[in-house]
Amino acid sequence: MTKQLLILGGGTGGVIVANRLRRMDPELAITMIEPSPVHTYQPGLLFVPFGKGTVEEFQRPLERQLHSGVKLLQTKVESVDINAHTVATTSGDTLRYDVLVVATGATLLPEETDGLLGEGWGKNAFTFYDPAGSAALAKAMDSFASGRLVVNVIDMPIKCPVAPLEFSFLAEAFFTDRHVRDQVDITYVTPLDSAFTKPVASARLGRLMEERGIKVIPSFNTGQVDESGNRLISYDGQEVHYDLLVSVPLHGGAPYVSNSPGLGDEINFIPTDEATLQSLVAPEVFVIGDAAGLSVSKAGSVAHFEGEVITKNILAFLAGKPLPARFDGHANCFIETGHRKALLIDFNTSIEPLPGHFPGPFGLPLLKESWLNHLGKLAFETMYWHALLPGISIPLIGPEMPTRGKGSLAVTEL
Ligand SMILES: Cc1cc2nc3c(=O)[nH]c(=O)nc-3n(C[C@H](O)[C@H](O)[C@H](O)COP(=O)(O)OP(=O)(O)OC[C@H]3O[C@@H](n4cnc5c(N)ncnc54)[C@H](O)[C@@H]3O)c2cc1C
Known part of the structure; x- marks a missing residue:
């Protein structure tokens, strides 16, 4: 049958x-x-x-x-x-x-954070994590020329953990291009103890945020959004004021x-x-x-x-046979850093993102801002529709994380 x-x-x-x-x-x-x-x-x-x-x-x-x-x-x-x-x-x-x-x-659960869906939702509080939110935020960004923009990750896990960082970098470039950067304060508020989950990438991304004048507030566990007062309030009573909030809500299945x-x-x-x-x-x-x-x-x-x-x-x-294939947790992400540049990270469950090149010694630079990586991020969409979704295997970019072309680096060397 x-x-x-x-x-x-x-x-x-x-x-x-x-x-x-x-x-x-x-x-x-x-x-x-x-x-x-x-x-x-x-x-x-x-x-x-x-x-x-x-x-x-x-x-x-x-x-x-x-x-x-x-x-x-x-x-x-x-x-x-x-x-x-x-x-x-x-x-x-x-x-x-x-x-x-x-x-x-994963499903977004904004209703799980007290006050997030209050009167400011859709006025000065948004998410870009779903199509409707992303379109609504475009209008708000277009008319925002001064004040405090806060990007807030409520809690992990979230999909694409680098996307809120990318949003912060792109916002920095966006306001710079509009000549209002000195009137906009950009603050990144995260429950993590640093910018990202992986120590090596986190050190490099944290340094880039500093260079771009993006303030990072770590270890902030948002318990409540006070929309009438435009404040994030953490479970331990810390407060962060915002004029425009870009929230990445809790995720669940x-x-x-x-x-x-x-x-x-x-x-x-x-x-x-x-x-x-x-x-x-x-x-x-x-x-x-x-x-x-x-x-x-x-x-x-x-x-x-x-x-x-x-x-x-x-x-x-x-076919009633033992399962032959094994996944090593391979992940690969372009991280837009604004000004037509991006970083690339490649890692798996046991190996941190490391510097070097991907997918081999002559490939794209890893953990380093470059125009080539930005082009890679843009080209990825074509690859998505024409290779990934149709189920075509891409040579050299497979489930097993490549180690050729990668160096090693201690966090302190960054
Ligand atoms: C803003 C943003 C930027 C991102 N950038 C990147 C990136 O640069 N690189 C990267 O690798 N990843 C990125 N991601 C993450 C990536 O899009 C997701 O990890 C990926 O789509 C996961 O695939 P999935 O099939 O598990 O879930 P999805 O692609 O989300 O698909 C889940 C599907 O299940 C359907 N569904 C839900 N409930 C039901 C139900 N009850 N019955 C039937 N169907 C249902 C949904 O309608 C949906 O179509 C990004 C995500 C976001 C939001």
């Missing part, structure tokens, strides 16, 4: 898995459940507030991103029964699966996970094996991307690398 593979979510991870498996096993019946008719290139949302593109320019019809033979159901998952191997949808259907791929990403007994953890992410990407809750459930409760970064590059591993393991599982 034809095996039924059900994919929940048609974002980066879901589309990659669907297209890869379609090529690898044309006999497999593949169904995807996704409510949105469009697929959004989320890294583009960083640029919209600075007038560099509209949300619509970063969106394409989802159906056109899927290889023929992948069935798309435009509806939402209501719940999963991991014992009966069924998924219920909000349209009232129940679908059976032999293998389930959870690819429903998709809400249906809490209606699905045994599927998720307390914040609705799915416990998953770091190496095989098989869930720890049921052998026929696999997880890709931000939905997984893993220690790796929540990033599109990670979902891309995971796609190569998870598809091999799913086919082995269906």
Whole structure:
């Protein structure tokens, strides 16, 4: 009997898995459940507030991103029964699966922070982490010419942990180009004890923030947003005033996970094996991307690398064989630093981002601002639509982190 593979979510991870498996096993019946008719290139949302593109320019019809033979159901998952191997949808259907791929990403939870969705939301408090917020923030940025801009990460984990840093750098360049930089104070408020999670990259990024006059307030755990007084208030009583707030809200897994007994953890992410990407809750459930409760970064590059591993393991599982592929946590990020420059970092679960070159000795410079890296960031969108999503492997840029071309450096040497 034809095996039924059900994919929940048609974002980066879901589309990659669907297209890869379609090529690898044309006999497999593949169904995807996704409510949105469009697929959004989320890294583009960083640029919209600075007038560099509209949300619509970063969106394409989802159906056109899927290889023929992948069935798309435009509806939402209501719940999963991991014992009966069924998924219920909000349209009232129940679908059976032999293998389930959870690819429903991370959900923004602004309502979980006291006061964030108060009267200032959409007036002088925004997020660029979803399409509507990013478009609304573009208007606010356009008319902001003096005062204090605060970029605040409420808590980890968040998707693309470098995006709020990139926003701060791009804001610095934006106000400089508009000749109002001396009238705008930019402050980055983070729960981490420094600018970023990885010590080597953090030291370099922290120094860059200092050079650009961006103030960093570390170890600030936002407990409340006082929107009438335009203040962030931390759990331990510290306060930060803002005129324009750019918030990265709390993240959790998709809400249906809490209606699905045994599927998720307390914040609705799915416990998953770091190496095989098989869930720890049921052998026929696999997880890709931000939905997984893993220690790796929540990033599109990670979902891309995971796609190569998870598809091999799913086919082995269906054939009753041991899972052959292992993921090392490889992540790769361009970090826009403004003024047409960017840094590139490449790392995995056990190796920090290091200086050198990627993907080999003659490649792009790592941990170093360069115009080439900025071009790489812009070119990445074309690669996303034409190689990553269609499931085409990119030579030299695979799941295993390359070590050729990399140096080593102690944090104190930076
Ligand atoms: C502003 C911003 C900038 C970023 N920049 C970068 C970058 O430069 N580099 C990088 O690598 N990553 C970046 N990312 C992160 C990257 O976009 C995500 O990590 C990536 O999209 C994760 O893929 P995913 O498939 O796990 O989740 P997503 O792509 O978010 O897809 C999840 C899908 O699940 C669907 N879904 C949710 N609930 C249900 C339900 N109940 N039923 C059915 N479907 C459902 C959603 O509609 C969505 O389509 C950025 C993200 C943001 C927000």
